[in-house]
Amino acid sequence: MKKRKVVVYQVFTRLFGNTNTMNKPWGTIEENGVGKFADFNDKALSEIKDLGITHVWYTGVPHHAVINDYNAFGISNDDPDVVKGRAGSPYAVKDYYNVNPDLAIEPSNRLEEFKALIDRTHKKGMKVIIDIVPNHVARNYEGLTNPEGVEDFGLNDDTSVEYSRNNNFYYIPNSEFKVPEWQDGFLPLGGDKNPLSDTKFKEVPAKWTGNGSRSPQPDINDWYETVKINYGVRPDGTLDFELLPEEYAQMDYKVHCKFWKDKDLPDSWYKFRDIALYWMNLGVDGFRFDMAEMVPVEFWSFMNSSIKMKNQDAFILAEVYNPQLYRDYIHKGKMDYLYDKVELYDSIKHIMKGYGWTDHIPVVQNGLKDIEHHMLHFLENHDEQRIASPDFVGRAEIAKPAMVVSATISTSPTMIYFGQEVGEDGSENAGFGSPTRTSIFDYVGVPAHQRWVNDKKFDGGQLTDSEKELRDFYKRLLNFTIGSSALMGDYQEIHFYNKDSTENYNHRVLSYVRWSEDEKLIIVSNFDVDEDYDFELKIPKDVISKWGLKKSHYDLTEELYGEKRSNLKIEDGIGKIKISLQPLESNVLSLNR
Template sequence: MLKKSAVALSTIVLFSTLSCEQKNMKAKTDTVSETNSEHKIVVYQVFTRLFGNTNTTNKPWGTIEENGVGKFNDFTDKALQEIKELGVTHIWYTGVPHHAVVRDYTKYGISNDDPDVVKGRAGSPYAVKDYYNVNPDLAVDPAKRLEEFVALIERTHKNGLKLVIDIVPNHIARRYEGKTNPKGVKDFGADDDKTVEYKRNNNFYYIPNSKFEVPTDANYKPLGGEKHPLADGKFEEIPAKWTGNGSRLAKPDINDWYETVKINYGIKPDGTKDFPMLPDGYDKKDYKAHADFWKGKDVPDSWKKFKDITHYWIEKGVDGFRYDMAEMVPVEFWSYMNSSIKMKNPNAFLLAEVYNPAEYRNYIRLGKMDYLYDKVQMYDTLKNIVQGRGLPKHISGIQEDLKDIEHHMLHFLDNHDEQRLASPQFAGDAKKGMPLMVVSATISSSPTMIYFGQEVGEPGAIDAGFGKQSRTSIFDYVGVPHHQRWMNGGKFDGGQLSKEEKELRDFYKRLLNFTLKSSALMGDYEQIQDANLEAGLGYDFGLYSFVRWSEEEKLVIVTNFNQNTPVQCDVMIPADVVKKMNLKDGKYQLKDQLYGKSTTELIIENGVGKFVVKISPNESFIYKI
C-alpha cells in the first residue's frame, strides 16, 4: 500500500522483534536456503481490476459504468499464454481478496462501504473486508465471484503458470465483515474485550471511552466531492481502534492509513512481547523444525486467524502470497505461519514487503520468507543512476553487502506502489529503463518482477482521482493506455502498439526468456567494475560490467547507462576473476545473447582477459563466452 507516515515508521520500530544478537547476525553464506531452484523465477505483477479493462474514458473518480473495470474472465488462455511466453513463471494477481469498495452490492448480501473510510472509488486492495471471498468488481456474476476466481486459478495452472495473491496481516478494513466464512470461523474482533486498550487475544487495539472521527483536510473530499448518502464525514466505531499504521488517535491524520485498523499480534502497547520466543539457533533450522517448535504452543488469536486464511487459499490452489508491510508484524508470527504453509506446500512462494536492511536476514532466516523486496538498495540505486544522482560503480557495494542472501532479494523496477519506470518522475523514457532492467534481471540469482504495462512503456500519466499521477491508480477505475494497446480489444496480440512499443516488448521478451534458461545466472557473480575503473584503459564511468558463470555457461555483461554517449573502450577481466571462472590463456569468441548481432574477441594473456566493446547509449550486451 502507499507509504509512509512518521507514525508508520515509529510503529515499525516499536514492533521490532529482533535481539541485538540477531541484528548483528550475518553469515558468509546463507546456511538455510529453502528456495534454491535450477533457473530464475520471473514474476508478472498484474493489477487484476485493471488488466482487462478496454474502456478509455478515464474520468477522474469515474464509476464502473463510466470508466469500466476488468474481470477474472479477461485472463483468457490466450492472455495467459502471451504472459507466459513473455518469459514469466508466476503471476501475482494484485487486489483479489474482497476489499472495501464504494459500490452497492447489497443484493448479494454485501454491506455498503462508507466513502469516508475508503480511498478512491474502487478502494484500496490493502483494506481487506472479507478474507474468505474475492472482490465482487472482478466477477461477471458477483454471486459467483469465488467460483470465477477458482476457475482463474485452474486456468492459470493449465497455462503453465503459478499464481500469488496478497495477504495483509498488519491491518484490515475498518468495516470487516466475513459473509462467507467457513464453518467455525469467527470474524476479527468478534470476541474482543473492547473495554481495554490491549488484551493478548484481542484482534485489535482499542482507545477506550472514545469514538472514531474521520480525518479532515481542506484539500480532500471523498469521491472528489460527489454527493453520496454515506459521505457525511462520519463513521461509527465505538470505541475507536488504532489505525493500520499504528496511530493511536481516535481522529487519525489524513495521511495515516485511516481506512484500516491495526491487528494485534500479542505485542503490548509498550512494545514487549506476549508470546513464545524462538530459541537461539533457529536461524539455522529449516521450516520443518520451525513447524515442530510451534506445535502445541499457545499463540495469540490473530496468529491463528491468519494461518487459517492462508491455508484456505492454499487449499483453493493458490501457489503463494505477497505479504504487505511484513516488517510491521513480529518475525515470530512469520515463523509460525510460513512454516505451517510450507508443511502444506513446500514449494509455496512467499514474498514479503520489507524495507529495513537491518531486518532482512531475520525475516528470511527466522521468519522463513523466501523472498524480500530489494527496494532501498538495488532499486533506489538504479533509480538514482538513471536520474543522474549516482554512478554505476555504487551497484557493486550492494551486491557485496547482500552476498549471503542475494538469492532471496527480489529485483524490480516497477510495481503498484512505485512511480512507473517510464514516467517523467523516474526514467522519463522507457528506453532509458532498458539498461536498468538488464542489470536488475541478470546481476543475481534472485527472482525478477515486472509490473503489467512496464514491458510496453506505460508511464502512469492518467489522473484517476485519488492518488497522484506517475503511478497507475490502485484506488479508482481506470484504463491503462499502453497496456490497452497491447491488449487490442481482447486479442492480446499487440495489434495497436507503436513500432517503439513493439520493440520494447520484444526486448523484455528476449531478456526475460534468456534469464529463465541461463544456468550462469544461478551461479557465481563477480563485478569487474572496480578493476576497469582503476586500470586506466579509457573505461567509461557510465558503464557497468560484471561476470556470471556456472560449469555449463560463462557470461560477461556490459551495460551503458549513458543516455546520449556511445562508448568504445577496452574491458578487462582481472586475473583473479579469470581464475575463478576457470578460463585459460587463449582467444574466445564473445556473442551477445540478447540480439545476437554484437560479437567481439576475448583474449586472455598471462591470466588477464581483455576485449573491446563498442556500445550505444542505453545499450547492454550479455556476452556468452
C-alpha cells in the first residue's frame, strides 16, 4: 500500500459543539455554554472527514482542573487561585485516568462517552490523537479512577528532600506554597466570588512549578497552576539514569525497547508509560506530547519504544522548539513528528505579514532535508495567533498561498486548527489571557466556526460567501494532498533558477516541483496581496531529465480547480510554462502524460 499524506485536524473539544453566543468575559458554563463529546456525531465527523482529514487531535480530553462543582460525582472542587481561566488549562491535568467532566452529558459516564467518540471517529475512517503532558501535572492532582495497582503521583515521595530519584515531584523543604501576587488588575475569575478564591492554596512543602520555578511563590507569568515532574534529573542538571549510547540514534524502536527492558528507571518513567498504554487500550491511536524538550530524550526513547511495541503505527507528535534538539528527539527519542514552528512556520508568517521573502523557504527546506518527513506543518494551533486576527494579518485569505506551500512542500503531515478553514479571527475576550488566540482557558463560543456548525446541523448554513469559499479552498487542497503520490515523493526547488532568469518573477513568488513515478507536479504560489504576476516559468534541464520527458510539449491540469493550463513546452531541454497568477493565487499543475 502506497503511503499518502497525513492531515491532522486539531479541535478544541469543549468548543467545537458549543452554540452559545453570549461570550461574557469569565462567563460560567451556564452563561457561555460548553460543547460535548456527543456533538461529534456522525454528521459532524463526516464533514470533518470530507474536509480531507485523516487524524483528529481532540485537545483537552484528559481530566484537567476546572472551576465547576462536580462534588456530586465524587470530584473535588478546584481552587481558582491555581487554575487559569474558569474552564481551566488542558495542560494542567488533574486525573490521567479519566476525562474532563465538562465534556460529558452525564459526568458519571464521562469515560464511556469518550470511548464512544473514539469508536465513532474510527468508523469514519479517522485516527484519534489526544494530549499527554509529561513535564507537569496540576497542582491539585487527584486520581479518582486509577486502575488497580496504579498509585497517584507523589503518593510515596520523600517530601523532606528537594530531590530523590524516585520522587515524582521536586520539593522546597521547610516551605509553604504561596499563590502569585496578582498584577495589573488581574484577579482569578475576573474578581467573581468563589468559596476557594482566597489567595491561598495549601501545599506543604511547596513543590517546584511546571516551568522550573523553584520559588515557593511563583510569579504570575510562571506556570503556577502546575508542578514539575521529576525524571531523575538532579537539581544541578546531572542525570540519575543510564544514558542512551550514541549509536542508538540509528536503531529502531525494538532495539530501544530491549535496551531499557532490564534497567532500573525513575518511578515517573513507568507512570507515564502506563498512562500512554492505558489510553491505547481504550482505542487511542496516538499522542501529542506537550513541551517534550523539557523532558530528557532518554525517557522518550523508553516511552515511545513502549508505545510502538504496542502499536507500530501509533502517531507520535511532540512540541519541540529548539532546532538543535530536533534530530535527537527524532532519532534517539523516537518521535514521529515535531512541530515545524521555528523554521517553516516563522518564515511563512513573516512572508504573510509582508516583510519576509520567499527566498528563505527553500533554504529552510534544504536545512531540514534529512528530517523533512518528521516536521509537521501548520499555520494555526491553540498556541499561535489566528491568521485572521489583526495582530497577525487580519484576513484569512492571505493564508491561501501559505497553506498551499505548507501542505505540499514536503512529505510531512499537515495540521489545521478548527475554525481556520472558515477564517476564525480569535477576537473574543473570554477572560484569562488576551484575544487573537481562541481561548483555551475559558468557556467561549467561536463565532465563525459556530456559523459553520449552524445549530448543530454542521452544514455551514450560516457562513458568509467568503467563509464558504475559504472552506471550499481548504477542502480542495487537503483532499488533493491525501490522494497525491507525488507529495510523498521527491522535491526540488526551482525558485532561485527562475528568480535569476525569469522576468517579472521575484521574492513574493515561490515555485518548486514534486514527483513520484506516476505523478509530476509543478507548484507556484503568489504571496502578494495586491500584485498580479505574469511570467514564463522555467523548469531546469535536470528536472526534465529526471522526469524522463521526451516530447516537445505536455498538457497540464490545475489540480485545485480542475482547469486546463497552458502546455509545458520543452526547448533545448528546458521546460517553459506561461503562468498568470492573481493576488494570493497558487497553481498546482500536474503533468498529463
